[in-house]
Amino acid sequence: xxxxxxxxxxxWNNLEDDLLKACVQQYGEGKWxxxxxxxxxxxxRKSCRLRWLNYLNPNIKRGEFTNDEVDLIxxxxxxxxxxxxLIAGRLPERTPNDVKNYWNSYIKKKLSxxxxxxxxxxxxxxxMEPHIxxxxxxxxxxxxxxxxxxxxxxxxxxxxxxxxxxxxxxxASSPECNINWLGTILEENDTSLLGEQNDTPFEDxxxxxxxxxxxxxxxxxFLREDQSWSDIVxxxx
DNA sequence: AAACGTTGCAACCGCTTTTTC
DNA sequence: AGAAAAAGCGGTTGCAACGTT
Numbered sequence: 001x002x003x004x005x006x007x008x009x010x011x012w013n014n015l016e017d018d019l020l021k022a023c024v025q026q027y028g029e030g031k032w033x034x035x036x037x038x039x040x041x042x043x044x045r046k047s048c049r050l051r052w053l054n055y056l057n058p059n060i061k062r063g064e065f066t067n068d069e070v071d072l073i074x075x076x077x078x079x080x081x082x083x084x085x086l087i088a089g090r091l092p093e094r095t096p097n098d099v100k101n102y103w104n105s106y107i108k109k110k111l112s113x114x115x116x117x118x119x120x121x122x123x124x125x126x127x128m129e130p131h132i133x134x135x136x137x138x139x140x141x142x143x144x145x146x147x148x149x150x151x152x153x154x155x156x157x158x159x160x161x162x163x164x165x166x167x168x169x170x171x172a173s174s175p176e177c178n179i180n181w182l183g184t185i186l187e188e189n190d191t192s193l194l195g196e197q198n199d200t201p202f203e204d205x206x207x208x209x210x211x212x213x214x215x216x217x218x219x220x221x222f223l224r225e226d227q228s229w230s231d232i233v234x235x236x237x
Numbered sequence: 238a239a240a241c242g243t244t245g246c247a248a249c250c251g252c253t254t255t256t257t258c
Numbered sequence: 259a260g261a262a263a264a265a266g267c268g269g270t271t272g273c274a275a276c277g278t279t
Contacts, residue, residue, distance in 0.1 A: 054248085082268065082269085096267075
């Protein structure tokens with residue numbers, strides 16, 4: 001099975017998996033455009049990346065989602081919409097593709113079960129309320145911002161150009177920081193939703209939550225006028 | 238046992254965002 | 259500053275496995 005450019009498509013075989021694994025183990029993740037050549041694979045970079053991230057990566061957890069995970073997915077989805085990578089970022093060892101697939105199956109199940117409940121259906125001519133999705137907005141932090149509380153922004157000296165605020169004052173300038181920032185918000189408002197394994201989600205982050213506490217003003221920035229936190233975080237199907 | 242329907246998951250595609258030059 | 263390349267993301271599809279009739 002080959003594509004228009006002679007690149008193989010379709011299911012991966014064991015040999016291809018072995019070649020890709022060996023390549024990633026030797027050179028590490030990233031530089032995906034070099035992977036097909038390095039590994040001797042007749043696959044495009046996207047295909048290699050996807051195969052590794054969704055299947056070959058040894059850090060992926062397989063099997064059914066636990067109740068805690070499902071609960072977290074529901075709440076995060078209500079908060080973030082279809083931002084699967086962000087949602088998966090809060091679920092250790094789950095991939096965005098897994099979460100997305102699970103969600104799609106879950107929705108299908110829910111829809112089919114709801115069909116039986118005729119009364120639950122909206123009447124004809126009923127206008128459905130639009131689903132408001134709250135998306136995190138990029139925040140620019142000036143060097144004098146009170147968010148930093150006197151911390152220093154380092155000029156990028158290392159490979160990590162995106163999150164160069166000192167660890168204690170990490171803002172939301174990179175995807176990882178976004179996730180941490182979201183975690184803070186969620187934890188501030190409903191610690192139960194983080195589940196058992198996430199009781200100490202900041203243990204590995206080296207930064208002090210107190211330096212990043214949400215003030216009422218910050219929260220108002222995040223919510224619509226008619227919303228409270230319980231509207232967003234207390235998910236009920 | 239065969240035909241058909243459903244489900245779950247891997248993979249592809251097109252688009253957007255980020256990085257590099 | 260702008261263009262090109264690379265990386266990343268979400269929507270969608272294809273198909274094998276499984277269940278039901």
